[in-house]
Amino acid sequence: MANTEPYRTPNESNDTPVKLELRDTSVSFSMDRGESRVLDSVSMEVYDGEILGVVGESGSGKSMFASAMLDAIEAPGELTGEVVYHTGDGETVSVLDLSPSELRTLRWESIAMVFQGSHSSWNPTMSIRGHFNETLSYHDFDVGAGMDRANRLLSELYLDPERVLESYPHELSGGMKQRALIALSLILKPDVLVMDEPTAALDLLMQRSIIALLDAIQDEYDLTLVFITHDIELVADLADRLAVMYAFEIIEAGPADHVLLDSSHPYTRSLVNSTPNLETPIEKMQPIPGEAPDPVNVPTGCSYSPRCQLADERCRTEDPPMIDAGNAHESACHYVEHVDEEIPLSITDVTVQ
Numbered sequence: 535m536a537n538t539e540p541y542r543t544p545n546e547s548n549d550t551p552v553k554l555e556l557r558d559t560s561v562s563f564s565m566d567r568g569e570s571r572v573l574d575s576v577s578m579e580v581y582d583g584e585i586l587g588v589v590g591e592s593g594s595g596k597s598m599f600a601s602a603m604l605d606a607i608e609a610p611g612e613l614t615g616e617v618v619y620h621t622g623d624g625e626t627v628s629v630l631d632l633s634p635s636e637l638r639t640l641r642w643e644s645i646a647m648v649f650q651g652s653h654s655s656w657n658p659t660m661s662i663r664g665h666f667n668e669t670l671s672y673h674d675f676d677v678g679a680g681m682d683r684a685n686r687l688l689s690e691l692y693l694d695p696e697r698v699l700e701s702y703p704h705e706l707s708g709g710m711k712q713r714a715l716i717a718l719s720l721i722l723k724p725d726v727l728v729m730d731e732p733t734a735a736l737d738l739l740m741q742r743s744i745i746a747l748l749d750a751i752q753d754e755y756d757l758t759l760v761f762i763t764h765d766i767e768l769v770a771d772l773a774d775r776l777a778v779m780y781a782f783e784i785i786e787a788g789p790a791d792h793v794l795l796d797s798s799h800p801y802t803r804s805l806v807n808s809t810p811n812l813e814t815p816i817e818k819m820q821p822i823p824g825e826a827p828d829p830v831n832v833p834t835g836c837s838y839s840p841r842c843q844l845a846d847e848r849c850r851t852e853d854p855p856m857i858d859a860g861n862a863h864e865s866a867c868h869y870v871e872h873v874d875e876e877i878p879l880s881i882t883d884v885t886v887q
């Protein structure tokens with residue numbers, strides 16, 4: 535069940551402006567067996583210039599969170615609540631009130647998105663140069679200046695611009711296509727980049743290399759980055775803050791190192807303990823028992839209670855609100871102060887492989 539009061543994750547210094555926010559945002563589908571609520575009253579602020587990592591198991595609502603930010607929920611899904619984009623010059627844009635053409639402009643020129651796997655994003659009959667040209671022309675950008683930027687972006691992503699621009703998508707490897715897609719998504723100078731599992735189809739080495747490249751381009755292009763992944767270790771070193779999703783809600787959020795090394799929610803601690811890292815031999819990893827809840831039938835009280843080793847009667851009947859865990863860190867657990875003693879963590883340092 536959702537917390538009835540939407541919450542805001544506090545900014546550590548409280549002086550960075552908000553760039554993008556979801557306010558009490560839900561996504562639901564009507565099904566024969568009932569309402570499937572795949573994003574449940576989520577409120578979250580993304581601060582200007584930060585890297586927010588959103589993590590959770592498959593089926594936790596992460597992709598719906600990403601799609602909601604761009605009003606990209608496909609019918610028959612229903613998106614409610616508010617999505618507000620702050621332009622940076624004092625204006626705010628209510629994303630869910632935009633016309634289709636305004637939304638198309640916002641999606642490329644203000645908030646760009648890179649989805650999992652690059653295959654379906656490319657037209658197989660068009661060269662990579664054609665994709666850049668078409669995008670620049672469609673949005674009335676200067677093609678010459680835009681192609682200069684494309685060359686620079688591709689080089690910064692360690693691609694050979696000449697070779698890549700003349701290639702067709704099938705002539706590039708998965709890692710090259712994904713890097714070219716990141717360059718394409720940045721061609722119209724958006725100030726927010728939302729990435730949904732952008733490295734999931736790539737090998738470990740390429741994943742780590744793209745993370746390092748994102749770190750560099752985020753800084754250089756002054757981007758606000760939302761990085762969505764099931765892999766908490768992958769994003770830990772990149773993100774400034776982490777938000778953890780479970781059962782279609784955010785159940786913990788705060789500075790990345792606090793959330794990883796001092797998690798205050800049993801689910802996050804189990805997620806960390808179930809994730810491979812350099813400090814834990816594979817035989818000591820502990821998978822999380824049980825299964826993620828069915829969106830038509832989310833447990834009453836705390837949605838994690840059927841899987842939580844600390845659950846008691848209160849947990850099964852009372853939905854925990856977000857509780858301040860200190861240091862701009864919040865957690866939706868009744869027993870936030872006991873979690874660290876009861877569930878020891880298997881890592882002691884933020885370690886990206």
Ligand code: SF4
Nearest residue numbers: 836839842849867868
């Ligand atoms: S509220 Fe109870 S069931 Fe939920 S995470 Fe905390 S201890 Fe576990």
